[in-house]
Amino acid sequence: MKPVLVKGSEAIALGALEAGCRCYFGYPITPQNEIPELMARELPKRGGVFLQAESELAAVNMLLGAVSTGVRAMTSSSSPGISLMAETFSYLAALELPAVVVNVSRGGPGLGGIEASQGDYFQATRGAGHGDYHFLVLSPASVQEAYELTAKAFELSEKYRQPAMILTDALLGQMKEPLLPRRLRVREYPKDWALTGARGRPARVLKSLFLGPGELRARNELLQKKYRAMRREARAEVLYAEGAELAVCAFGSLSRIVKEAVEMARKKGYPVAFVRPITLFPFPEKPFRELSLRGVRFLVVELNCGQMVEDVKLSVCGRAEVESFALPPSDLPAPEDIYRRIRRCLRKR
Amino acid sequence: MSPKKVKPPFTFPRSLTERPFHYCPGCHHGIAHRLLAEVIDELGIRERAYGVASIGCACFLYYYYDVDICEAPHGRACAAATGAKRARPELAVFTYQGDGDFAAIGLTESLHAAARGERITAIMINNTVYGMTGGQLSPTTLPGQRTTTTPEGRDPRVYGYPLKVAEILAQFPGVAFCARVAVNTPKRVLEAREALRRAFLAQLEERGFGYVEFLSACPVNWKLDPVSAARKVDELTETFPLGVFRDLT
Ligand SMILES: Cc1ncc(C[n+]2csc(CCOP(=O)(O)OP(=O)(O)O)c2C)c(N)n1
Numbered sequence: 054m055k056p057v058l059v060k061g062s063e064a065i066a067l068g069a070l071e072a073g074c075r076c077y078f079g080y081p082i083t084p085q086n087e088i089p090e091l092m093a094r095e096l097p098k099r100g101g102v103f104l105q106a107e108s109e110l111a112a113v114n115m116l117l118g119a120v121s122t123g124v125r126a127m128t129s130s131s132s133p134g135i136s137l138m139a140e141t142f143s144y145l146a147a148l149e150l151p152a153v154v155v156n157v158s159r160g161g162p163g164l165g166g167i168e169a170s171q172g173d174y175f176q177a178t179r180g181a182g183h184g185d186y187h188f189l190v191l192s193p194a195s196v197q198e199a200y201e202l203t204a205k206a207f208e209l210s211e212k213y214r215q216p217a218m219i220l221t222d223a224l225l226g227q228m229k230e231p232l233l234p235r236r237l238r239v240r241e242y243p244k245d246w247a248l249t250g251a252r253g254r255p256a257r258v259l260k261s262l263f264l265g266p267g268e269l270r271a272r273n274e275l276l277q278k279k280y281r282a283m284r285r286e287a288r289a290e291v292l293y294a295e296g297a298e299l300a301v302c303a304f305g306s307l308s309r310i311v312k313e314a315v316e317m318a319r320k321k322g323y324p325v326a327f328v329r330p331i332t333l334f335p336f337p338e339k340p341f342r343e344l345s346l347r348g349v350r351f352l353v354v355e356l357n358c359g360q361m362v363e364d365v366k367l368s369v370c371g372r373a374e375v376e377s378f379a380l381p382p383s384d385l386p387a388p389e390d391i392y393r394r395i396r397r398c399l400r401k402r
Numbered sequence: 403m404s405p406k407k408v409k410p411p412f413t414f415p416r417s418l419t420e421r422p423f424h425y426c427p428g429c430h431h432g433i434a435h436r437l438l439a440e441v442i443d444e445l446g447i448r449e450r451a452y453g454v455a456s457i458g459c460a461c462f463l464y465y466y467y468d469v470d471i472c473e474a475p476h477g478r479a480c481a482a483a484t485g486a487k488r489a490r491p492e493l494a495v496f497t498y499q500g501d502g503d504f505a506a507i508g509l510t511e512s513l514h515a516a517a518r519g520e521r522i523t524a525i526m527i528n529n530t531v532y533g534m535t536g537g538q539l540s541p542t543t544l545p546g547q548r549t550t551t552t553p554e555g556r557d558p559r560v561y562g563y564p565l566k567v568a569e570i571l572a573q574f575p576g577v578a579f580c581a582r583v584a585v586n587t588p589k590r591v592l593e594a595r596e597a598l599r600r601a602f603l604a605q606l607e608e609r610g611f612g613y614v615e616f617l618s619a620c621p622v623n624w625k626l627d628p629v630s631a632a633r634k635v636d637e638l639t640e641t642f643p644l645g646v647f648r649d650l651t
């Protein structure tokens with residue numbers, strides 16, 4: 054198999070097609086237009102459906118309708134469009150629908166900008182919409198991983214009957230890298246809830262209104278139980294943990310720059326580890342817990358004003374010092390910028 | 403003489419469950435429900451029906467129909483129906499929405515679904531108020547009509563004029579059937595049933611979007627007894643004339 058040179062956004066679309074995505078609904082927004090454009094070319098050829106909606110609000114509700122019938126479907130957008138979808142995210146979670154949503158995020162708040170930003174970390178991991186719910190959130194760091202995690206998102210969303218999000222940003226979305234479009238095994242799960250017409254079976258209902266005494270509490274407890282079960286899907290990339298005094302943490306495309314800085318530091322003999330959460334929800338608490346128990350400190354680097362750092366703090370539970378290196382969106386840092394901060398951090402001791 | 407089998411003149415629709423309606427006395431939602439069930443039965447589409455329950459007094463739609471039903475957020479029924487129909491074109495997809503759901507918060511989704519000629523059937527229960535939330539102003543409230551948020555009556559200088567949704571949709575090439583009906587007389591009930599049937603034929607024959615708007619009494623929020631509320635529907639027809647505005651079936 055020959056690698057192809059594609060953008061991260063295109064890799065996401067290809068990953069979705071590889072996973073058997075049948076329907077795409079979306080509304081144009083930079084920097085993710087490569088996804089709908091690729092889907093508009095490819096889906097009809099494969100007997101699937103591409104539909105440009107009149108808004109993100111319409112798109113996400115078309116997605117709700119499509120996945121309710123048991124077919125694999127997705128939408129993609131960027132930050133402001135994702136905000137507009139928030140109410141329906143809550144419904145998707147409440148109806149336990151395996152919808153896949155991609156956020157190629159950009160700078161905010163407001164119209165912000167179209168540069169790379171990780172300012173939607175809270176929005177993605179805390180739910181964005183109303184009520185107690187979560188999306189399963191995956192964040193790739195390379196074009197190859199964008200392809201593979203998107204396919205994985207389809208599988209996990211069906212496994213848990215649970216909406217899933219790919220959270221990436223303009224940097225990875227627009228960056229070209231070689232992609233090996235290898236065949237992926239995407240497991241199927243029984244869809245005994247799908248609305249396909251009540252032929253030879255009782256009618257099915259997908260609803261989220263529970264007014265009977267105790268009903269809503271039971272419903273919430275069921276969802277929470279599922280979120281706890283999802284913890285086993287937590288994934289992180291951990292490097293150089295042996296003998297480390299400081300663990301530098303980052304997710305998504307920024308982690309590439311951070312990894313380079315960590316390697317620079319290690320070449321100079323600094324005992325630095327690298328931790329990259331791949332699932333943002335469930336958050337991979339384990340490596341953080343283990344490192345903190347060994348007295349390792351943390352430096353959390355993010356392209357926002359400091360969001361993931363809260364999850365790191367929750368994971369280490371006060372056992373270790375956690376420092377935030379928050380880089381609000383505008384320019385990307387150079388590895389040297391991060392290297393200098395690592396050095397400063399280590400010298401503090 | 404062998405006893406002849408006579409088809410009973412009045413049977414319980416197969417597509418309706420036996421659960422008693424929760425609607426207020428004199429509410430017309432119940433009549434519309436029954437007609438919809440009869441039409442689903444007559445067209446033989448119960449086993450491939452997909453209904454979208456919207457947010458409003460009829461949000462419990464799924465309790466009353468023995469067909470697959472999905473709930474959509476307030477106003478988004480036509481978008482959800484679009485997704486379901488595009489994903490599985492073999493389904494007979496319908497929405498059941500109020501005037502607030504269809505024509506206020508969801509107007510964009512409703513108009514665009516109609517403009518695209520989605521093969522879905524939209525049923526809109528126009529009771530000129532937000533019934534479920536206690537009778538506030540809706541996009542179809544009549545000038546001068548008192549609601550809880552227009553206590554002195556709808557003032558056109560403040561709120562403009564009611565939206566005539568059926569007339570708007572009738573101009574869309576993608577709309578294959580579009581009618582406004584009422585159910586406050588037996589004759590009108592029969593006409594409403596026929597309109598519903600055609601609104602389904604619009605999608606079953608692949609012609610386009612089907613729409614039926616019911617002028618529907620809301621005695622509770624109109625502060626009238628059921629009989630006066632049914633009569634009041636006649637007054638509504640002055641602003642909202644009954645009839646078939648477009649029919650390609
Ligand atoms: C996003 C959102 N906004 C507001 C509401 C509150 N709400 C519930 S039903 C409704 C209006 C329903 O009116 P209509 O669609 O005319 O239906 P009816 O109850 O009159 O049959 C409103 C505003 C809601 N559920 N969701």
Ligand code: SF4
Nearest residue numbers: 425426429459533620
């Ligand atoms: S409030 Fe009005 S529309 Fe709602 S059930 Fe009662 S009468 Fe019917």
Ligand SMILES: [Mg+2]
Nearest residue numbers: 500501531533
């Ligand atoms: Mg109403």
